[in-house]
Amino acid sequence: MTALSRARTLPEAPPPALVRMRVVATALLVAMAALFLASRALAPLHPGWGFVQAFSEAAMVGGLADWFAVTALFRHPLGVPIPHTAIVPRNKDRIGDTLAVFLRTNFLQPAVIARRMRRFDVAGAIVRWLTDPPEGAGGRFRAGASKLVAQLLEGLDPARLGGMVKAGIAGRLRETAVAPILGQLLRAMIADNRHAPLLDSAIRWAAKALAANEHLVRQMVHDRAGSILRWTGLDETVADKLIDGLDRLIADMGEHPDHPMRLKIEEGLDRLAWDLQHDPDTAARVDAMKAELIDNPALQRWLDGLWEQARGRLLAIARDPESAMQGQLGDVLRQLGQTLGNDPRLSRSINRFVRRTVVGIAADYGDGIVRLVSETVRGWDAQTITRRLENAVGRDLQYIRINGTLVGGLVGLAIHGVDVLI
Structure with missing residues (x-):
């Protein structure tokens, strides 16, 4: 035993x-x-x-x-x-049932929880902990909660836990409508002219790609030219003219923001932004590409590596939260706390999110908690x-x-x- x-x-x-x-x-x-x-x-x-x-x-x-x-x-x-x-x-069974009903009636009612949660300033507590952590870097959290977190992370099956995390991320990505988000981002970039550097980079890449592949252009012209052009050597002349013309076109697009070809590309980007937000066919194509990307083994391996890195970092923080708070992570967290403290609207959003989350848990799992209490006492x-x-x-x-x-x-x-x- x-x-x-x-x-x-x-x-x-x-x-x-x-x-x-x-x-x-x-x-x-x-x-x-x-x-x-x-x-x-x-x-x-x-x-x-x-x-x-x-x-x-x-x-x-x-x-x-x-x-x-x-x-x-x-x-x-x-x-x-x-x-x-x-x-x-x-009367132990009746006591268990009565206790469960008491919990459900007085503590697990969404309206009761919402009313009581309004008194809690979760965002304020987060700000105080981030900007002025008790006992230097963790206080009782370091002594108790950090040890518990470390034991949980070490005790749970890494493969199974990683699979759950990966499945959760993949499921969330599948449920997310990516096309409208991409369309909004693209429209915002165009409105702020933040797409211009990307377009300049694409033009420079095109110039380098043309320079590195001149032989392919010449070979294509040679293969498509007639025997007379090849015999007289005019195919080389045509290839030179074609390459020179493409060079000048790319150079003009890079030097002149109002170049007609460049404006045509920007018009196409603007149309793409609209289609991503409003065209069902475009959205369907994006969703299909998203599904293929999620199912790609390379992405799955990347998620596995990302989870292992996150798990290792969490273990390091849980084992030694004071050192973590003194390093770059501590600077980031303190800056986050100061930002949160100076933004009342963000604080209200966090408190509202926490309140809705707790109320949602009570609404979804209240009956399960009641049954757990009752069945535990009966057992x-x-x-x-x-x-x-x-x-x-x-x-x-x-x-x-x-x-x-x-x-x-x-x-x-x-x-x-x-x-x-x-």
Whole structure:
């Protein structure tokens, strides 16, 4: 049997505070019994001992009654199966169902969560942590959460976890309509004239490509020319003229932004931006290319490598968050915190996103959480739930025994005093 299995089979020890209060309540009851015996023996010597006897007698009754009531919640008093005792073990399934309904009604309602989440400034907490992290670089996060994150990353199957991440990214890409996004980006680039450097680079590339492939142009002209042109050598002249013309055309396009050919290309780019946003056929072609790209083994290998790099970086941060916060990552995070702190609109967006996310989780998984609570309590054996509840609230229940003993004694004293006066 492993250490973990032995730990699961061992009963949970009651907390010291519960043991201490149980001893105090029992000792007080025993003291009242001893005081009752002593006062009963001394009652003939002085009338005052009658008050002591009445107090101790009623205190014993009150203490025993409350001991019975407290014990009956969790077990049969003295092992005797008296009706309506051992209430918790007999009703554990109903307790689990009631607790689950209580959680669902009071905590997992989307409206309740949304109302309470409005009080939380998640963005403000992020700003404070990024700009002024507690204890230098992590505080309790470094000591607790970072260790937990590292253990999770090391313990989970890297291949399976990486497959889940890759599948999630691929699924998100498949669901994303790429064509409108590309169209909007292209339209914004054209509007800000940010496409000009790219077009200049394309023109320069075309000039270099033509220079590097002159022999292909000459061979093409030679192959397509007639035998007479080849015999007279005019095919070389035609090839020279063609190459010179293409050189001048490319050079003019690079030097003159208003060149007709360049304007024609920009007109085509503008049309492409419109088609990407509004033409279904263009969008369908882009989606087909996107699907082919996602299914490409090269992209899958790239995603695998990207995940391994991210996993390694996360492990390094989790193992030593202080060093990570002191390096370039720390500078980036602090700058991010300052930016977030200076942008109220972004802060509101983050708070709204967190609120909607939590509310969405409650709406989607609230019933599952309720079932988990109910089924977990149902799965506990009677002794387990009895021990856990008694350890949780037993200390306060022992106060009931103490109060019952003292209040019972005071009531008995009052009754004896009234009897003496009458």
